[in-house]
Amino acid sequence: MNIQNILSANAKSMRRSAIRDLLSVANRPEVISFAGGFPNPSTFPVEDLKTIMQEVLEVESTSALQYGPTEGNSKLRELLAERYKSQGLQITKDNILITTSSQQAIDLVTKVFIDPGDTLICGLPSYLGALQAFWSYQAKPIGITKDEELEVVVKALIGSGKKPKFVYAIPDFQNPSGITMTLQQRKDVLAVAKKHDLLIIEDSPYRELRFDGEEQPLIYSMDNERVILLGTFSKTFLPGFRLGWVIAPTNIIEKLIVAKQSTDLCAPVFDQAVTARYLEKGLFDKNLKKTIDLYRTKRDQMLSCFEKYMPEGVTWTKPEGGLFLFVTLPEGYDSTELFNVAIKENVAFVIGEAFHCDGSGKNTMRINFSFMNEEKTEEGVKRLATAIKKMLETAPVPAATTF
């Protein structure tokens, strides 16, 4: 049967993850991979989980193994509401929907607000998984660089009859750039959204992982009607539980609940029960502190290896938190070409182009520092530097960019 003729326009608009394809090459054991966005498994609180899982099975198996409410575990939503209230959000648990990963939250928000051809604003670069969700509903993401003015871009879009449905932002330690928005930038985004009556999707998977510098307020804390805040336990607790959440005004949460019903009925129920107990016992915060200390050390080591080994002309961000730094090769070089050289040196990364919805960013790449151990990190950066030097020597800068 030829299925090409009967695929939906959504299916034709979907794009396979470039990361997924890269990872399959990078999975050889001899490759040191900085490609994934994986938390370090040493942060998984295995012993505490043993205790808590037995408790859940002992005390609440009847509900924890059964179907659960679509909006999620009531206790877990209360605990999350408390945490966010301490950050200035005026919310209750009724503003919270537990999702099967924050990726699902992006999917549901897109499904509820995007019609084919609709525009939205995102960063250049931006999170690839969000771009994939946008494309899968035939959205047209419009990327803006950190130097472009949001107001100008939005006005131009409105002028051409393509008013964006929302602004998608990752204000803290952005994936992939590692950059954090200043307070003024947050206020500016909100002001533009208010002026033109736009939604803001504030995607915040890394916020809890701040190593140093000053915490900036959540955009949601400055507004009560147009911000949809996304969070996840995947980076601070366990990716394997697939638990995230959406915080939004209740009129939006109600729509997302209906959308979630037909998508998977409810998020993993047992995993939610375990997570609620883990939070309630104060173990989450204790473990988070250790995780932050570990990742700070890893970031520092990665940065010092970069200082030590990278050839001149290569630049990189110095993130205050999160999992990634973003590397820029000299203008005119292509990180896809570099990937092919690097993989022969047994080191892998993600090409930056994958994060640019307009195909730009060819001379950039994303480097993860949370997963690898100290020894492999140094060896991997050495290999990467070798690959870059080889590329710089053999591939002269294209003429167009040297004049």
Added chain:
Amino acid sequence: MNIQNILSANAKSMRRSAIRDLLSVANRPEVISFAGGFPNPSTFPVEDLKTIMQEVLEVESTSALQYGPTEGNSKLRELLAERYKSQGLQITKDNILITTSSQQAIDLVTKVFIDPGDTLICGLPSYLGALQAFWSYQAKPIGITKDEELEVVVKALIGSGKKPKFVYAIPDFQNPSGITMTLQQRKDVLAVAKKHDLLIIEDSPYRELRFDGEEQPLIYSMDNERVILLGTFSKTFLPGFRLGWVIAPTNIIEKLIVAKQSTDLCAPVFDQAVTARYLEKGLFDKNLKKTIDLYRTKRDQMLSCFEKYMPEGVTWTKPEGGLFLFVTLPEGYDSTELFNVAIKENVAFVIGEAFHCDGSGKNTMRINFSFMNEEKTEEGVKRLATAIKKMLETAPVPAATTF
């Protein structure tokens, strides 16, 4: 902010689950509810889970708590492939995608094949969750009763330029009717699908729960290119893990994998690891046998209570498996009215109209027999019979249907 103006056409096409709204009324402790589709918690293998979860945490925590591959746990897919091979399916694990519940499988299949306005064929009645997924992508489900000929309906649709994308069927112990398709009916559906080059979605959540009668082959076992088979652990193991699967030709599985990537990246990883071990140890089949024995007893009790208490004119199906029987009131009566009477008697069910995509079936209702204990089942049926008698006495059959 007024979000009505910026909702997508998909969001406007979504329908809240009637069951969800009914259940909120039926949740009062004094109500005996036959409304849910919940497995009996006494079938949850709590002690085995205690052992296996400790094992997973001891032996494979690094992978079981981390992100996993989109297609699912490799061992679990192998074990499922083996099970289905013994039922005559020519498949390998590459034909299997683990989904976050079989509800997600329905959602993904719909997203990949349905454009707004596309038709598809389903039963009158059919599974409400599937209807919700269809509507959420603006599909037009065309319901057919068991007495209508599929070939005639498909031809008429093709004639009017509305060729259906697929036939959605639940061949074993259908939800809500409890009816099982005969071998001939399965062959007929496949013949029509072949003749007109249609896909078949063979949704099979209850198949393993056969109490008596002769097992019929899966439609997938008769065809290798146009059947998409859906299964779940929610009815035979644990709903709280949210694990289902799709089996399909690899060209379709590849599309569903890309669709799943942007939806939630992967199904719950820890839960998959536990489930794989549970299957591998042979505990699944042992527990399934006990579950079947329990549900057979419960069905028998429900049927004998119906025989004993129901007034004349009320009829019901006698399912050979699954979780439900389907009840028909005398023509002209409305189960929504009955619901209002019944809830005063402290008994609840799901109105049959909810399962009919064309709004028919007003005189029908779905009764679950897996969840309630023996005592409450008898008391609940008594109350339901009382409510029906009250309705029959006070609400005369509308004139239009008596002539």
